[in-house]
Amino acid sequence: MNLGIIGCGAIGTDVAKAADKMKDIKKIYLFDIKPNASKKLCKALKKAEIKSVKDFLEEVDVIFEAASQQAVKEYAEEILLAGKDLVLMSVGSLFDDKIRKKLEGLAREKRCKIYLPSGAVCGIDGILSGSIDVIDEVTLVTTKPPSSLGKKYDKRKIIFEGNAREAVKKFPMNINVAASLSLAGVGFDKTKVEIVADPVVTRISHKILAHGKFGRLRAEVENMPNPNNPKSSYMASLSAIATLKRIVNPIQIGA
Numbered sequence: 001m002n003l004g005i006i007g008c009g010a011i012g013t014d015v016a017k018a019a020d021k022m023k024d025i026k027k028i029y030l031f032d033i034k035p036n037a038s039k040k041l042c043k044a045l046k047k048a049e050i051k052s053v054k055d056f057l058e059e060v061d062v063i064f065e066a067a068s069q070q071a072v073k074e075y076a077e078e079i080l081l082a083g084k085d086l087v088l089m090s091v092g093s094l095f096d097d098k099i100r101k102k103l104e105g106l107a108r109e110k111r112c113k114i115y116l117p118s119g120a121v122c123g124i125d126g127i128l129s130g131s132i133d134v135i136d137e138v139t140l141v142t143t144k145p146p147s148s149l150g151k152k153y154d155k156r157k158i159i160f161e162g163n164a165r166e167a168v169k170k171f172p173m174n175i176n177v178a179a180s181l182s183l184a185g186v187g188f189d190k191t192k193v194e195i196v197a198d199p200v201v202t203r204i205s206h207k208i209l210a211h212g213k214f215g216r217l218r219a220e221v222e223n224m225p226n227p228n229n230p231k232s233s234y235m236a237s238l239s240a241i242a243t244l245k246r247i248v249n250p251i252q253i254g255a
């Protein structure tokens with residue numbers, strides 16, 4: 001299997017390094033808008049080559065987007081039109097109903113897949129299963145050190161309460177987690193989001209609370225930062241690699 005990676009930052013680097021060690025991956029094509037980023041990563045890999053998306057499109061089986069929402073706008077349609085599977089890390093881009101429906105339609109028409117890794121949040125499997133029947137409520141509570149929001153507070157403060165659609169507009173930095181949770185469960189309008197700034201905490205945490213016909217779910221993760229980019233949670237990279245393994249491995253675990 002050949003892999004294409006768009007974006008050679010924190011997540012792209014971790015995925016490429018993991019793929020370089022997988023025997024099922026024969027070739028890795030890299031592209032980054034900043035040539036230095038792809039050059040640096042290419043040097044650290046055995047199976048990699050730098051090419052533009054257009055040039056590697058026919059060579060690959062699956063493409064990992066680990067770049068930006070802009071990159072999704074630029075390349076996703078072209079990738080799906082070529083009938084290639086696409087893994088999207090910039091899940092927030094699917095908040096735009098028009099873009100999401102367009103990409104979904106293309107993937108259906110071309111019989112390819114769009115994979116959305118659970119990213120920096122845990123508990124998506126339970127939400128996916130639970131949403132097969134009625135889920136009454138899904139709430140995401142994201143707690144951040146005030147410094148990560150560029151703020152100084154001396155005590156805990158709820159800085160946002162509303163639905164995922166509003167949260168996404170107001171806090172684009174939380175967009176990916178709220179977006180994957182919304183898409184897995186009850187949608188952008190019904191998913192509740194609370195963002196808390198707490199000077200006591202040193203790590204960003206995400207807690208999912210849900211109840212429905214399945215029962216109750218409570219899942220919480222406290223994320224370590226990615227060593228290559230402190231703004232990115234390490235869990236996001238690990239979930240991207242787990243998705244790649246899911247694509248490659250014959251045994252599929254989880255919902």
Ligand SMILES: NC(=O)c1ccc[n+]([C@@H]2O[C@H](COP(=O)([O-])OP(=O)(O)OC[C@H]3O[C@@H](n4cnc5c(N)ncnc54)[C@H](O)[C@@H]3O)[C@@H](O)[C@H]2O)c1
Nearest residue numbers: 007009010011033066067068071089090119120176232236
């Ligand atoms: N799903 C999640 O939970 C989750 C978690 C963390 C990050 N993300 C998202 O994943 C993406 C990558 O995150 P990261 O931490 O690796 O970021 P990063 O800033 O470390 O790396 C991004 C890389 O992509 C490149 N890039 C940006 N726009 C591009 C374009 N249009 N074409 C080609 N290359 C482009 C940049 O030059 C950079 O090297 C971001 O959109 C981020 O918001 C998602």
